[in-house]
Each structure stands twice: as C-alpha cells, then as structure tokens.
Amino acid sequence: MTLVHFLLLLFLVVCAFFVGRTKDLISAVIVFSAYSLTMALLWQQLASPDVAITEAAIGSGVTTLLLFAAISRTRRME
Amino acid sequence: MITAHIMPLTILLPLVGAYLILLVGSKYRLFARNAALAITGATFAMVCYITYLVSSHGKMSYYLGGWAPPLGIELRADPITAFLLLTFASVSFFVVLFAYDILPGEIKGKVVTRYYALYLVLLGSLLGIVLSNDFFNIYVFLEISSIAAAALVAVNGDKLAMEASIKYLVMSTLGSGTVLMGIAGLYMVTGYLNLDFLAGALPQAYANYPLTVSMTLGMLTVGIAVKAALFPLHVWLPDAHGSAPTSSSAILSGLVVKVYIAVLLKLLYRVFPLDFLAAMPLQGSLLVMATLGIFIGSIMAIRQRDIKKMLAYSTVAQIGYVFLGIGLFSEKAMVGAIYHVFSHAVMKSMLFLSAGLLIKYSGKRTIEDLSGLGRIYPIPMVAFSVGALSMVGIPPLAGFMSKWYLGWGALEANQLPFLLVLLVSSLLNGFYYLPIVIGGFFKPAAVAIKEEKIPLGAQISLLVLIAATFFFGLFSNIPVNFLTPTVQGIFNAFGGGI
Amino acid sequence: MSDIIVRVVTRLMIPYLQLYGLYIILYGHNSPGGGFAGGTVIASSLILYVLAFGIDDEDLRLSPSVARIIESCGALAYVGIGLGGILLGANFLSNKAAGFPLGIPGRVFSGGTIVLLTVSIGLKVASTMITLFVNIAEKEGEEES
Amino acid sequence: MDNLFYAMVFIIFLTGFWIMLRQSNLIKKIIGMNIMESAIFLFLVAIGYVKEGSAPIAIDANPGLAYVNPLPSALILTGIVVSVSVTAFALGLTVRLYQHYGTMDVDEITRMRSEEL
Amino acid sequence: MRIALEVVTLIVIGALLLMVAQEMPAFGDPANPVHNEVSEFYLENTQEETGVQNVVAAIITDYRGFDTLGELTVLLTAIAGLLAVLRS
Structure with a gap:
C-alpha cells in the first residue's frame, strides 16, 4: 500500500466519523458525498476504473441527490 | 427442452411474471390477480417436476451461460433443495389462492398490482436462493428478498407497519452486509465463489489462515442469524410479522425466515468441513441460543393479547427448534430440522391466514374476542385449531412428526437435556394455543359478529392446508425417506456435498 | 428555481451529459464504463433538467407510464436475450456457445449479446434512477396511471 | 504492517456499523448503511488488487503487464446498485414515516407509539 | 453505561478484526489465493x-x-x- 492509499483511507475514516458526529443532516450528506468521491478516487488507484465510474455516478451522484430529496421533504436538523 | 432448462426457468417464471404485471400497470387489477395465481400455480407445477426429476435421476446441475463453475454461476438441485423448493412453491401458491378475493379488501386500490409483483419477486428470489450454488448469487437474491419482504410489510400504508418495515429493512441490511463480509473473507482465502469449489479449497485455506476462516464463519453465522431471527437477534420479527397484511404475514413467517436457514444449511453442511465446525464454539452457541429462543419466544407469546403478535412470537420459538436441529449435528435431528421447516411453513401460514380471516370478520385483534367464532365460521376456526394442535405437537399431525425426529436426534447425539426442552416447550405452546381453540368453539361470542360468506379460494386453500397437516403427519415416511439418503451422505462424507 | 443562469447552463450542458452517458454505455465493453454508470449519467442529466425547470412542470417530466414501460421492458429484454440462448440450443444467457457473432474486438458492435445486454441495462437503470428521484422528491404523492 | 489497508477498511466498516446501529435519526442510519456497504466493497476490491497492476482492459494489446483480478470489480458493480436500491426504498419509508409522525427519530417514534397504546 | 458497553463491544470487535487483518493474505501480493x-x-x-x-x-x-x-x-x-x- 502506498502513501496515496493511506491518505485516501485516512480521509475516508475522518469522513465516516464526521457523519456520525454532526447534527446537521445536510452537512452529513455533503460529507457523505465527499466520502463517495474519495472512494471513487481510491478505486481508481486500485485499478478498477469501472467501479470508480459507477461509484462516482451512483454513490456520490444519485445517492446524494436522493438523500437531499428526502431531506427537502422532511427536515434538516436531527 | 423444458427438462434441460427447468431450473433457470423456474426462477425466471415468477420474475418475468412480476415484470409483466408492472408493465401492464396498476389499472389492471384483475389481470395482476389472475396472473399471480396462474404463475404461482405454474411454478408449483415446475417445482413438482424438478422434484420428480431429482427423485428419479439424482442431483441436477445447470451452468448458466454455459460456463462451468468456477467460471460461471451454477444452479443445483438435490433432494433437500427439492424438498425446500416444494415447500416454498406450494405454500406461496396456497397463500395467493387464499388472498384471491380477500386481498382487494385489505389493501388499498392501486397498490394491489404492485403487491402481487412484489410477491412474485419474493417467490422468485426464494427459489433462487435455494437453487443457486454460487455464493455471490445467493447474496444478490438475499438482497432482493429483503427489499421485497420489507415492502410487503409496509404496503398497507399503516404507520405501525411502516415503522416495523424500516426496522426490518435496517436489521436485514446489517445482516446481509455481514454476510457479504463473510463471503468476501471466504473469497479472499480460497479464490472461489462456487460452493463446491469453496468446500474443496477450505481445508488448505484453514491450514494457512485459521483466524480468517474462523472470522468468516462467525460473520456468516451472525448475519444469517439476524435475518433468520435467531434469539437474541429477533427483535425486528414480532413487529414486522405482526403488523403486516395477512398474506404477507403468512409468507414472511412461513417462508422468508426459513430461506435463510436454507442458506445456513448449505453453508454448514456443504462448505465448512464438519471436523472444523466441531472445533469451533459454534455448536454450543447455536444450541444455547436456540434453547433460549424457544423459551423466551414462548413466554413472550403467552404474554401477548394481540393474536398476530402472538403468532409472530411463536415463530421466534419455532425458529429455535430448527436451529436446535441444525446445531445438534446428528442425522435424525437434521431430518427433523428440515421437516420442521416444512411443517412450520404449512402450520404457520395456515394459522396466520385463518387468524387474518377471523380478524377480518370479527373486527377485533385480541385473543378474547375470537371466542365463539367457531360456530359461525367453522372452516377458519378448524384450520386455526388444527394448526395450533400441530404446533403443540399432538400426535397425528405434521408438527408432532418434526418434533419426534428432533427428539430422536437429541437422543442420537446423546444430548438428553434437549429432549426435556422439547417437552417443556410443547407444554408452553399448549398454554397459549389451547385457550384460543377451546374458547373458539365452546365459549359464547364476545362481540357481535356479522355473518359473511367466506370466499371459495380461501376455503379451498385452508382445507388443503388442513389436509396437508394431517397427511404429512400420518405419512411422514414419504418425505423422510426422500431426505434421509442425502442427509446420511453428508454425515458419512464429512462435509462432502449435499 | 427560476434563475436564468441555471436554466441556460443546464440547457447547454444536458446534450453533452447525455452524449457522455451514451458513450459510456456503448463503449462499456471496450473501455471503462457499462450500463450502470452510463444509465446513471443519463439519469443525472434528466434529474438536472427536472431540478432546473421545476419538478411540478407536467410537460417537462418523463411521463410515469413511459418510465414504467422502459423499466419493465429493460428487464424483459434482458430475460429475452437470455432466453434467446436457450432457443439457439445452448444454456440461458449463453453468448458464444449459442452462436452469437462476436465481431471484431474493439468495435462498438462486438461481443455478441453483450452490447444488447448493456443497452438494456442502461435503459433500465436510467429510467429507474429518474423515477426514484422524482418520487422521493415531489411534494404531493399524486396517482399515476 | 502489510495489511494496514485491510485494518483501515475494517475501521470504516465498524464506523458505518456503529452509525447504523446507534444513530436514532433515520437519514443518518441510511448514510451509515451506505458507508458500511461501501467499506465492504472496498474490502472486496482490495482483495483483488495486485501491486503495480493495471486495469483489466485491452489485455491483448499490452501483454506482459500485471493485471488486477477482475472478478471483485464485477461483483462490486452489482453490489453498488443493490445498495442504491435499498437506500431509495428506505428513504421512501422515511419520508412516509415523517408524514405520519412528524419526526425521523426512531427512539422518538417508539416513544410516541407506546404512548398511543 | 449503555454507551460504555457499546464502546467496549466495538473496541473488542475492532481489536479482533485488526488481529485477523494481520493474518490475512498480504495486500497486493500476486501470489495470493484469489489470483x-x-x-x-x-x-x-x-x-x-x-x-x-x-x-x-x-x-x-x-x-x-x-x-x-x-x-x-x-x-x-x-x-x-x-x-x-x-x-x-
């Protein structure tokens, strides 16, 4: 494992913890989106471009949109 | 042509039926209803044909896409699989037949078509889980079944049911996540996903990576135990099964919980070698959890006043029996466990269906309000009584025979305390089932009951289920003789392929 | 949602997004990509359209019945191509074994059934994603046909 | 510390698991579910990785390179779509529950229900 | 109390998993069983x-x-x- 892998993984861990701590759902979703994009980068680093493209489109695209849509119909704070 | 491709076609038939129902759209309720009935009936017929082929030719394999394993996905049918398939297809057919005229009154308007589509998808995924011989394929079908099952709980729009459904969804996603982690671990140390190849490569892998293999086994067992509601991971079950619409409760309690047990059976008896399992603390924990589940499920059931909740807690207890049979690691107990999967599927679906019918006509859900209904509605009350007596384990009924084999297995494994567990729990079952039966026939009616005609489909399906309970109690040797050689093969070959 | 800049930029971007989605679907078997990613990109372009021009505008939305038909037909097409393998004398979902022409590797129409399957996946995924989004996002649940 | 990669993946997995079990807010639970599942997917892809490996595309054109195992990637593509489906369905349920109860907090909903009974 | 219990459980599970991770096939090794x-x-x-x-x-x-x-x-x-x- 290289330094790039390590840094990306560290970022993932920090994002995951932040999602657990924050009270604001919108910021949780934004952090989750960042998490997904980092995940896509990591997959690119692991030589799986197919998964990276799919994760970028589905994970950080559609899932985030769905979460935003649900929050817009409910409420923002926990 | 059908013979060669029977296995994929059996899985595809319900799935294609679901696609067609969704394609035609929610306006055509009659079409959805008839299509669901026809498709479940046809699936039942095809499963019967598979059983015939298996009983005459032995094991069958099918390579999807023509790729032999380990490259592609393999479907596999053997006597145990065929028996489970028969259970799933027959019970789901009779549930649809039962619901033919009743469902439109229970579920609002346009949701009915989607209900049938989800039902067929669920049936297809159950058949897929049982037939598939590839671990990742099993995972995909597991996910289909958990979404479809959660949707079938929530479909009514009732807020209690929705809350139960999301609890169920969260728990079963946790379970399947854990299962997938286990699958990843197995793939990591062996490099295969096909069950037979996994079994072949595992001894070597265990020699090299003992901790990883043990962790994998733990994760898979815990994940499946969550989905199969083994005590203490059963917390989602009573709400989900108690608040769902009648036919959903019947299929969820009768079949969906069982299919995870089928996965566990495949896992324990085909993938992991028995001597490895004996070295793990698996047997002890399975037995303890099963025993606790039997007692606590029964005690909680006694405390319930809502009849569907009571039946749901009874399912927790009955799942304990099946896990007990699996955990005893003996031939007769194994037969008993598989037989109990079948008999519980029949009894519990019959109980839920007749209870749903009685609730519909009396308008009350509590146990006291069911008294006196037996004189006005004999068929559902008789069905309920037969199911209840079979649950308690009264001799000529199917429930007795499965307990008999479980007890025999306990003797065979020299685990006498579990014989006592069986006896005491039967007594506990009697505590909560018998008062309903007695009250239903001999007490005066508690509430004013309107007299209505029971739809024909419901009558037929209840009568068939009653007959099946008697038949498979009296002639239990037919399925047992069908199953025994395979089970013996497992125990003789020490983990070599069911 | 009536910002003119958003609308103009959206209008400019959507054709390129859809072209990119189509590229990902059609070249999925020769370069990274495939039905899932491409379908989702197309769906995101439609979601962008919906977001920019308002979710309640009836004329602009993919009609529910069209979405429903595409969804079911995507899955049915997949099954149908699989059954084609059986009709040609091989197993379900067979490709080369059933005698589908494989073509020249690297071309768009190579790989026998793979292109067809990818396109049906792409259609299905695109319509599914847009339906999921619209149904979760829209304020009042009105009846669909 | 060759396997620090796996260890960190497990940490992410456990974080997701914890969010999913402990957070009472349903949206948080759903995000936790996604985090947990993508950690599993990361684990699977990491299993198939080879040092200095390249993506398994156009192999005949570049002989002699090391390639990563393509099977986990293919499984993950399936898994990602499964997880987005579960997410969508769970969000739909969340929205409906909010309409009924006015909250997305599971503990709160349980409390309200026990008061009703 | 409950939180302490959870944290302890998580730490125990985490420690177990980390121990298992030590034993797993080396990351990125071409000689692993999966290849x-x-x-x-x-x-x-x-x-x-x-x-x-x-x-x-x-x-x-x-x-x-x-x-x-x-x-x-x-x-x-x-x-x-x-x-x-x-x-x-």
Whole structure:
C-alpha cells in the first residue's frame, strides 16, 4: 500500500466519523458525498476504473441527490 | 427442452411474471390477480417436476451461460433443495389462492398490482436462493428478498407497519452486509465463489489462515442469524410479522425466515468441513441460543393479547427448534430440522391466514374476542385449531412428526437435556394455543359478529392446508425417506456435498 | 428555481451529459464504463433538467407510464436475450456457445449479446434512477396511471 | 504492517456499523448503511488488487503487464446498485414515516407509539 | 453505561478484526489465493471467448450474467416497493 492509499483511507475514516458526529443532516450528506468521491478516487488507484465510474455516478451522484430529496421533504436538523 | 432448462426457468417464471404485471400497470387489477395465481400455480407445477426429476435421476446441475463453475454461476438441485423448493412453491401458491378475493379488501386500490409483483419477486428470489450454488448469487437474491419482504410489510400504508418495515429493512441490511463480509473473507482465502469449489479449497485455506476462516464463519453465522431471527437477534420479527397484511404475514413467517436457514444449511453442511465446525464454539452457541429462543419466544407469546403478535412470537420459538436441529449435528435431528421447516411453513401460514380471516370478520385483534367464532365460521376456526394442535405437537399431525425426529436426534447425539426442552416447550405452546381453540368453539361470542360468506379460494386453500397437516403427519415416511439418503451422505462424507 | 443562469447552463450542458452517458454505455465493453454508470449519467442529466425547470412542470417530466414501460421492458429484454440462448440450443444467457457473432474486438458492435445486454441495462437503470428521484422528491404523492 | 489497508477498511466498516446501529435519526442510519456497504466493497476490491497492476482492459494489446483480478470489480458493480436500491426504498419509508409522525427519530417514534397504546 | 458497553463491544470487535487483518493474505501480493486459475482464465481468454476488451464488462454480462439479472430485479423491486409505500 502506498502513501496515496493511506491518505485516501485516512480521509475516508475522518469522513465516516464526521457523519456520525454532526447534527446537521445536510452537512452529513455533503460529507457523505465527499466520502463517495474519495472512494471513487481510491478505486481508481486500485485499478478498477469501472467501479470508480459507477461509484462516482451512483454513490456520490444519485445517492446524494436522493438523500437531499428526502431531506427537502422532511427536515434538516436531527 | 423444458427438462434441460427447468431450473433457470423456474426462477425466471415468477420474475418475468412480476415484470409483466408492472408493465401492464396498476389499472389492471384483475389481470395482476389472475396472473399471480396462474404463475404461482405454474411454478408449483415446475417445482413438482424438478422434484420428480431429482427423485428419479439424482442431483441436477445447470451452468448458466454455459460456463462451468468456477467460471460461471451454477444452479443445483438435490433432494433437500427439492424438498425446500416444494415447500416454498406450494405454500406461496396456497397463500395467493387464499388472498384471491380477500386481498382487494385489505389493501388499498392501486397498490394491489404492485403487491402481487412484489410477491412474485419474493417467490422468485426464494427459489433462487435455494437453487443457486454460487455464493455471490445467493447474496444478490438475499438482497432482493429483503427489499421485497420489507415492502410487503409496509404496503398497507399503516404507520405501525411502516415503522416495523424500516426496522426490518435496517436489521436485514446489517445482516446481509455481514454476510457479504463473510463471503468476501471466504473469497479472499480460497479464490472461489462456487460452493463446491469453496468446500474443496477450505481445508488448505484453514491450514494457512485459521483466524480468517474462523472470522468468516462467525460473520456468516451472525448475519444469517439476524435475518433468520435467531434469539437474541429477533427483535425486528414480532413487529414486522405482526403488523403486516395477512398474506404477507403468512409468507414472511412461513417462508422468508426459513430461506435463510436454507442458506445456513448449505453453508454448514456443504462448505465448512464438519471436523472444523466441531472445533469451533459454534455448536454450543447455536444450541444455547436456540434453547433460549424457544423459551423466551414462548413466554413472550403467552404474554401477548394481540393474536398476530402472538403468532409472530411463536415463530421466534419455532425458529429455535430448527436451529436446535441444525446445531445438534446428528442425522435424525437434521431430518427433523428440515421437516420442521416444512411443517412450520404449512402450520404457520395456515394459522396466520385463518387468524387474518377471523380478524377480518370479527373486527377485533385480541385473543378474547375470537371466542365463539367457531360456530359461525367453522372452516377458519378448524384450520386455526388444527394448526395450533400441530404446533403443540399432538400426535397425528405434521408438527408432532418434526418434533419426534428432533427428539430422536437429541437422543442420537446423546444430548438428553434437549429432549426435556422439547417437552417443556410443547407444554408452553399448549398454554397459549389451547385457550384460543377451546374458547373458539365452546365459549359464547364476545362481540357481535356479522355473518359473511367466506370466499371459495380461501376455503379451498385452508382445507388443503388442513389436509396437508394431517397427511404429512400420518405419512411422514414419504418425505423422510426422500431426505434421509442425502442427509446420511453428508454425515458419512464429512462435509462432502449435499 | 427560476434563475436564468441555471436554466441556460443546464440547457447547454444536458446534450453533452447525455452524449457522455451514451458513450459510456456503448463503449462499456471496450473501455471503462457499462450500463450502470452510463444509465446513471443519463439519469443525472434528466434529474438536472427536472431540478432546473421545476419538478411540478407536467410537460417537462418523463411521463410515469413511459418510465414504467422502459423499466419493465429493460428487464424483459434482458430475460429475452437470455432466453434467446436457450432457443439457439445452448444454456440461458449463453453468448458464444449459442452462436452469437462476436465481431471484431474493439468495435462498438462486438461481443455478441453483450452490447444488447448493456443497452438494456442502461435503459433500465436510467429510467429507474429518474423515477426514484422524482418520487422521493415531489411534494404531493399524486396517482399515476 | 502489510495489511494496514485491510485494518483501515475494517475501521470504516465498524464506523458505518456503529452509525447504523446507534444513530436514532433515520437519514443518518441510511448514510451509515451506505458507508458500511461501501467499506465492504472496498474490502472486496482490495482483495483483488495486485501491486503495480493495471486495469483489466485491452489485455491483448499490452501483454506482459500485471493485471488486477477482475472478478471483485464485477461483483462490486452489482453490489453498488443493490445498495442504491435499498437506500431509495428506505428513504421512501422515511419520508412516509415523517408524514405520519412528524419526526425521523426512531427512539422518538417508539416513544410516541407506546404512548398511543 | 449503555454507551460504555457499546464502546467496549466495538473496541473488542475492532481489536479482533485488526488481529485477523494481520493474518490475512498480504495486500497486493500476486501470489495470493484469489489470483488463481479463475482470474487467469478471465484475463487470458476473455477476448477470444466473448469478443470484448473490458474483462469486467464481460464478467457482468456474460460469465456472471445471472447476477446482473438479479440486480435489475433489485432495481425493479425498489421501484415497486417505493411506489407502493409512497402511494398507499
């Protein structure tokens, strides 16, 4: 494992913890989106471009949109 | 042509039926209803044909896409699989037949078509889980079944049911996540996903990576135990099964919980070698959890006043029996466990269906309000009584025979305390089932009951289920003789392929 | 949602997004990509359209019945191509074994059934994603046909 | 510390698991579910990785390179779509529950229900 | 109290997993069990057997096409379930 892998993984861990701590759902979703994009980068680093493209489109695209849509119909704070 | 491709076609038939129902759209309720009935009936017929082929030719394999394993996905049918398939297809057919005229009154308007589509998808995924011989394929079908099952709980729009459904969804996603982690671990140390190849490569892998293999086994067992509601991971079950619409409760309690047990059976008896399992603390924990589940499920059931909740807690207890049979690691107990999967599927679906019918006509859900209904509605009350007596384990009924084999297995494994567990729990079952039966026939009616005609489909399906309970109690040797050689093969070959 | 800049930029971007989605679907078997990613990109372009021009505008939305038909037909097409393998004398979902022409590797129409399957996946995924989004996002649940 | 990669993946997995079990807010639970599942997917892809490996595309054109195992990637593509489906369905349920109860907090909903009974 | 219990449980599980991670096949090692004849077959024969260049695409649509059918069914189930819940 290289330094790039390590840094990306560290970022993932920090994002995951932040999602657990924050009270604001919108910021949780934004952090989750960042998490997904980092995940896509990591997959690119692991030589799986197919998964990276799919994760970028589905994970950080559609899932985030769905979460935003649900929050817009409910409420923002926990 | 059908013979060669029977296995994929059996899985595809319900799935294609679901696609067609969704394609035609929610306006055509009659079409959805008839299509669901026809498709479940046809699936039942095809499963019967598979059983015939298996009983005459032995094991069958099918390579999807023509790729032999380990490259592609393999479907596999053997006597145990065929028996489970028969259970799933027959019970789901009779549930649809039962619901033919009743469902439109229970579920609002346009949701009915989607209900049938989800039902067929669920049936297809159950058949897929049982037939598939590839671990990742099993995972995909597991996910289909958990979404479809959660949707079938929530479909009514009732807020209690929705809350139960999301609890169920969260728990079963946790379970399947854990299962997938286990699958990843197995793939990591062996490099295969096909069950037979996994079994072949595992001894070597265990020699090299003992901790990883043990962790994998733990994760898979815990994940499946969550989905199969083994005590203490059963917390989602009573709400989900108690608040769902009648036919959903019947299929969820009768079949969906069982299919995870089928996965566990495949896992324990085909993938992991028995001597490895004996070295793990698996047997002890399975037995303890099963025993606790039997007692606590029964005690909680006694405390319930809502009849569907009571039946749901009874399912927790009955799942304990099946896990007990699996955990005893003996031939007769194994037969008993598989037989109990079948008999519980029949009894519990019959109980839920007749209870749903009685609730519909009396308008009350509590146990006291069911008294006196037996004189006005004999068929559902008789069905309920037969199911209840079979649950308690009264001799000529199917429930007795499965307990008999479980007890025999306990003797065979020299685990006498579990014989006592069986006896005491039967007594506990009697505590909560018998008062309903007695009250239903001999007490005066508690509430004013309107007299209505029971739809024909419901009558037929209840009568068939009653007959099946008697038949498979009296002639239990037919399925047992069908199953025994395979089970013996497992125990003789020490983990070599069911 | 009536910002003119958003609308103009959206209008400019959507054709390129859809072209990119189509590229990902059609070249999925020769370069990274495939039905899932491409379908989702197309769906995101439609979601962008919906977001920019308002979710309640009836004329602009993919009609529910069209979405429903595409969804079911995507899955049915997949099954149908699989059954084609059986009709040609091989197993379900067979490709080369059933005698589908494989073509020249690297071309768009190579790989026998793979292109067809990818396109049906792409259609299905695109319509599914847009339906999921619209149904979760829209304020009042009105009846669909 | 060759396997620090796996260890960190497990940490992410456990974080997701914890969010999913402990957070009472349903949206948080759903995000936790996604985090947990993508950690599993990361684990699977990491299993198939080879040092200095390249993506398994156009192999005949570049002989002699090391390639990563393509099977986990293919499984993950399936898994990602499964997880987005579960997410969508769970969000739909969340929205409906909010309409009924006015909250997305599971503990709160349980409390309200026990008061009703 | 409850939180302390949870934290302890998580730490125990985490420690177990970290211990297991130490023992797992080394990350990125080409000699790992996963790089067996199956992946070699996929890498070497995909172009002749399926006529496509992207091995992952060949696996999802050809070698393991049945998984993908299951996946389409998952999507369909999600939609049917979502609409059933939202419209009820």
